[in-house]
Amino acid sequence: MINVGQEAPKFYLQTAYQAGEFKQLSLTDFLGKWLVLLFYPRDFTFICPTELKSFAKHTGEFEALNASIVGISTDSEWSHKAWFERDLPEVTFPIVADTSHSTSRDYDVLDFDGSSQRGLFIINPEGVVMYALVSAGSVGRSTKETLRVLQALQSGDLCPVEWEPGVATLGKA
16 A cells, blocks of 8 residues: 555556657656656546646646656556547656556556556655655546645645635645
8 A cells, every 4th residue: 555655666668659659668767857647447438538638738737847747557558549649648757558457456456457547646756756656547546636735735735725826825735
């Protein structure tokens, strides 16, 4: 089980699709930056494209916060390529093909049917898990809430419910 405050499980994946190309990715590629890992169930589904399009729309905001986004599902890189070129050309962040299921298993989001559950992990620049969320497959995640949580984590302060940048915090953590 993934616990907040523990070192993020390492991954090295040779089959990531990004903007028309295949590439290799590892957790160490993102050290020194914040990382938002988005596990999603399957390509060519109903809720997943709404999430991926929303995160793509806000990519610049994540980048301004020194954060990268990586999507992960257990579908193949060829499935990713076909789906993203046909339906999601605006998604420019890497999408990992976790066909071995190892990364989904390591992050404890592998479902009984071999797909990834809808998991979201925010990892700090030192490679430590700072936020973990796994939700029902029928409910999409909020990009705005993910940005808010990232900003709260980066503040280094105690942030009350519904806190947003510019609002008073509760003092130093």
